[in-house]
Amino acid sequence: MMPKPVRNIVLADPITQKSLTFSLLQVKKYPHNFAVVRKMQSCLFYRCIRQKLIDNCSRNFSLSAIRQRATIIDGKQIANDIQTEVRDEVQTLVSAGRRPPHLTAIQVGDDPASATYVRNKMRATGSVGMTSETIRLDNSISQEALLEIIDEKNKDDDTDGILVQLPVPAHMSERAICNAITPDKDVDGFHLINVGRFCTDLKCLLPATPAGIMELLRRSGIETYGKNAVVCGRSKNVGMPTAMLLHSDGIGETNAGDATTTICHRYTPKDQLLHHVKHADILVVATGVPGLIHGDMLKPGCAVIDVGINRVKNPDTGKTRLVGDCHFESCVETAGWITPVPGGVGPMTVAMLMKNTLQAAIGRIHYDEF
Numbered sequence: 001m002m003p004k005p006v007r008n009i010v011l012a013d014p015i016t017q018k019s020l021t022f023s024l025l026q027v028k029k030y031p032h033n034f035a036v037v038r039k040m041q042s043c044l045f046y047r048c049i050r051q052k053l054i055d056n057c058s059r060n061f062s063l064s065a066i067r068q069r070a071t072i073i074d075g076k077q078i079a080n081d082i083q084t085e086v087r088d089e090v091q092t093l094v095s096a097g098r099r100p101p102h103l104t105a106i107q108v109g110d111d112p113a114s115a116t117y118v119r120n121k122m123r124a125t126g127s128v129g130m131t132s133e134t135i136r137l138d139n140s141i142s143q144e145a146l147l148e149i150i151d152e153k154n155k156d157d158d159t160d161g162i163l164v165q166l167p168v169p170a171h172m173s174e175r176a177i178c179n180a181i182t183p184d185k186d187v188d189g190f191h192l193i194n195v196g197r198f199c200t201d202l203k204c205l206l207p208a209t210p211a212g213i214m215e216l217l218r219r220s221g222i223e224t225y226g227k228n229a230v231v232c233g234r235s236k237n238v239g240m241p242t243a244m245l246l247h248s249d250g251i252g253e254t255n256a257g258d259a260t261t262t263i264c265h266r267y268t269p270k271d272q273l274l275h276h277v278k279h280a281d282i283l284v285v286a287t288g289v290p291g292l293i294h295g296d297m298l299k300p301g302c303a304v305i306d307v308g309i310n311r312v313k314n315p316d317t318g319k320t321r322l323v324g325d326c327h328f329e330s331c332v333e334t335a336g337w338i339t340p341v342p343g344g345v346g347p348m349t350v351a352m353l354m355k356n357t358l359q360a361a362i363g364r365i366h367y368d369e370f
Helices: 026-031 044-056 073-096 112-127 145-152 176-180 192-199 208-219 239-247 270-278 328-334 346-360
Strands: 008-012 019-023 102-108 130-139 161-164 226-232 260-264 284-286 302-306 310-313 320-323
Touching: 026 284, 073 112, 073 208, 073 346, 102 145, 102 346, 112 130, 112 346, 130 145, 145 161, 145 176, 161 346, 176 284, 208 239, 208 346, 226 239, 226 270, 239 284, 260 270, 270 302, 310 328
Parallel strands: 102 130, 102 161, 226 260, 226 284, 284 302
Antiparallel strands: 008 019, 310 320
């Protein structure tokens, strides 16, 4: 006689000591709603459920039934939330009799991608109630002439934020251009003073993409304290500042992550890359290499933040599409959280730029205080 299958499972959580009841139907039919599974995957509690199901079910039970796909981190929605918060503050500012914050963007050359990025940023300023202007310059302009324009905007009291869309032409020094913007108007956070301040855990205008990554983690409820974080990519504008924000002291002014952080880059041996990624609770990938990270490389349940924006062409149709640095279809089966491309980090960069422009206008950061 076959044993009667269980309909409910009652177990004591060894961590909280609370009794929890799980419906077998819920586990098997609605695995995506079985949120507790994520917390049980590597502990005795999970093994208890497994054994009880095996012992009592009248037919074989596949563990894949309770394996859930990663939660998709909706960067668009979180960015909208941040922009709503900024818009509310701007309205309060204007209601108090002050002018709205003003952002100036400078684009050198006619690179289509740069034009798209600038257009998106300028559109966002209007949506949050700010004003903006775009200065478009010919690719042949000299560095000296560009520096004069930046200096003019530095001295303009009606300009709160300035950004020069990167990259700049090859005959210019990117570092010289970034350092020409006064730190309190440097809404990209690339000036050496802003870099030095966030590296020493002091309040500053943070680089927008790293700041957006930290907001994605916080607002998605992903714990960073004491976790292993791996950043693939060491660029001065994304990889390095992201690693700094993940590892710095959470009680400091930057409200950093307190994670144990490892940086991997193009010269990291492949076996070491696999080792570090496999042990990462949080993985940030910003390499510009499509499909660098596959699902079998990941630690189950980890958080994957894909910063990559790559255009790849379908050899059959000839059409291009945007993909990240992670192979999404395989990673989503192993990770606990993952950002999509597009719709993940990209919108957050724009949202944090709006937040930086507001901070610059209000003067919340005092650069004469150390």
